[in-house]
Amino acid sequence: MSKPIILLILKALEGRGAERMVTTLARAYVEMDYCVHVLCLEDTQEMPLDPRVQHHVVPYNQLLFEEESEQAAAYKTVAKRIDNYVLENIGVPDLILVNIYKLNWIMAYSQLPNIVNVLHTALSKQFRDKLATEPAQIIAHLKTIYSAHPCSCVSDGARQDLLALIGNLNRTTTIYNPCDVNEIKKAAAQPLAIEQFGLTVKEYMIHVGSFDTMKNxxxxxxAYAKTERKQPLVLVGKGKLEDDIKQLAIQLDIDNCVKFLGFQANPYPLIADAALLVLTSKFEGFGYVIVEAQALEVAVISTDCPFGPRELLPEKNLVLVGDIEALVTLMNQAITNLDNYKVPFNQQLLPHHIARQYLEFGQVTE
Structure with a gap:
């Protein structure tokens, strides 16, 4: 009897949360003896994929149209191309997990069975600007996409946001992102001479995230400029706002104690050696780096942003978005009492638990 087929679809294997979820889940399904495929629209590969997982690229020749109808027509063509490729090269999957809005839109036109949309962020935040200027059109557009297939959200806040925005148009559930503690600890144990960055073990605080508006x-x-600055602040990531943030560090006269380390394919040694991880997002779908810090037994504080952190951290580890003075206080308190801000890892986030939840939601017989 042939193994059940699991197909995970996303734009590219870039180094962000959704991609981390896909690579972690793919490895879990391989370990569970499924035939696992990852299909991307672009060949970018910053995230390592388990060699037992089959990687496919179906280029979509990105075309961006002003009119939604023209974009929809282009995406219908891409969906048909993906359908044909999957049936010819993979077979009929028992479960298809489609990640990221653009793919959710494309696969709304797919004729393949067993599709589940995975929402990694809150739609009302993602589309805030457009909802302010053309709410009726955007809500109608999102209803078209997210009524096509059942939807799983990576936090309950994101799920409630989906229901509030477009109503209960299809089956929905909350399934948190998986975290492979063993793999993270193994990656964290890789040799990295942090001295090359002018750092000392457990004597710096760290932020990991792309330089975009959402990460704030x-x-x-x-806030850091107003703290006692007992330790340097390390920023890991890349993005369009990086130069602006470097300029801000100079303006605040803290550029001598803020270190920009760029994108790190393996950030875990840096996280593991940090005294404190700080997340200051305006919104999150989940807050992957919080869980990874917990897996490495590192103290974490975060903004109480919509929607993930409050489901992962106690109230004392959270501060309101935009409250700079409260963030200053919390950073000072945490760095002087690290143990008080360490939160145990939730074992239910281990990959095999999460993998089974998707199988149950997709009604796949193991």
Missing amino acids: HQDLLQ
Whole structure:
């Protein structure tokens, strides 16, 4: 009897949360003896994929149209191309997990069975600007996409946001992102001479995230500038706002104690050696790095942003978004009493638990 087929679809294997979820889940399904495939629209591969997982690229020749109808027509063509490729090269999957809005839109036109949309963020936050200017059109557009297949959200807050925005148009559930503690600890144990960055073990605080508006580096730097600055602040990531944040560090006269380390394919040695991880996002779907810090027994504090952190951390580890003074206080308190801000890892987030939840939601017989 042939193994059940699991197909995970996303834009590219870039180094962000959704991609981390896909690579972790793919490895879990391989360990559970499924035939696992990852299909991308682009060949970018920053995230390592288990060699037992089959990687496919179906280029979509990205075309962006002003009119939604023209974009929809282009995406219908891409969906048909993906359908044909899957049936010819993979077979009929028993479960298809489709990640990221753009893919959710494309696969709304797919004729393949057993599709589940995975939402990694809150739609009302992702589309805030457009919802302010053209709410009726955007809500109708999102209803078209997310009524096509059952939807799983990576936090309950994101799920409630989905229901509030478009109603209960299909089956929905909350399934948190998986965290492979063993793999993270193994990656964290890889040799990395942090001295090359001018760092000392357990004597710096760290932020890991792309330089975009959502991650809110501005508030982080504004707050850090007002702290006692007992330890340097390390920023790991890349993104379009990186130069702006570097300029802000100079303006605040803290550029001598803020270190920009760029994108790190393996950030875990840096996280493991940090005294404190700080997350200052305006919104999150889940907050992957919080769980990874917990897996490495590192103290964590975060903004109480919609929607993930409050489901992962106690109230004392959280601060309101935009409250710079409260963030200053919390950073000072945490760095002087680290043990008080360490939160045990939730064993239910281990990959095999999460993998089974998707199978149950997709009604796949193991």
